Amino acid sequence: MVTKANRGPSAAAENRAALVAAARDVFAEQGVDGPISTVARRAGVGQASLYRHFPTRESLAYAVFDENLDAIERLAADPAATLRDVTDLITHQIEGSAAVIAFASRDEGPEMRALERRTARAIAAKVDAAKVEGVLAQSTTVEDLMLAIGMLSSLIAGLPAAERHRRVEQAWALLMRGLGPA
Numbered sequence: 001m002v003t004k005a006n007r008g009p010s011a012a013a014e015n016r017a018a019l020v021a022a023a024r025d026v027f028a029e030q031g032v033d034g035p036i037s038t039v040a041r042r043a044g045v046g047q048a049s050l051y052r053h054f055p056t057r058e059s060l061a062y063a064v065f066d067e068n069l070d071a072i073e074r075l076a077a078d079p080a081a082t083l084r085d086v087t088d089l090i091t092h093q094i095e096g097s098a099a100v101i102a103f104a105s106r107d108e109g110p111e112m113r114a115l116e117r118r119t120a121r122a123i124a125a126k127v128d129a130a131k132v133e134g135v136l137a138q139s140t141t142v143e144d145l146m147l148a149i150g151m152l153s154s155l156i157a158g159l160p161a162a163e164r165h166r167r168v169e170q171a172w173a174l175l176m177r178g179l180g181p182a
Contacts, residue, residue: 016053018043020063028096028161032061062111068093069118076122083126083135087145091172094153095164120146140179148175 022042026034036057040050054060075081075089120142127145130136152171156164 012053015043015045015049016063019045019050019053019060020067023060024064024067024097027061027064032057036060062115064097065115068097069115069122072119073122076126081126083123083130086123086126087149087172090149091152091168094149094156095161095168116146119149134181136179137181144179148179151175 019039022039026039026042030038036050037047039060040047043050050060054063071093072086072089076086078085123145124142127136127140127142131138131140152168152175155171156167159167
């Protein structure tokens, strides 16, 4: 039997990244209640390593969500990116992480509220720019767009992965008719 050599603390960042990536896949396939042992196995680490990084299932789910938000913030900070670019990324994340987003949306705690505030801050300038460009109605707020994102997440949380994209595109088209200029 061949075992991996224990590289100790030097592997911590790499292990954490592998765990988050594996959790994203397992949660997308099996929901947030998917076996934690499967996450550890796919990441190529032991369960003890998983629990050192993420003592609870919730902390692992939030790490996936946090990584998604990092990508949203980076794209939203790009002056060349449009609101559509950002919502396309969010849509892609919703499609791939529907279970994580549905899980997080059940949480009314301060950690979830902080993640929602980060998302709202990230998209605020893009919402303002979309109003100037005539893509959104002047009365559309960041809160309206956040509500739309939450609705999309709830809509596809229970759908098979193969059906999510079509449903999200249909829903965005409908929502944009309501959020767009009159």
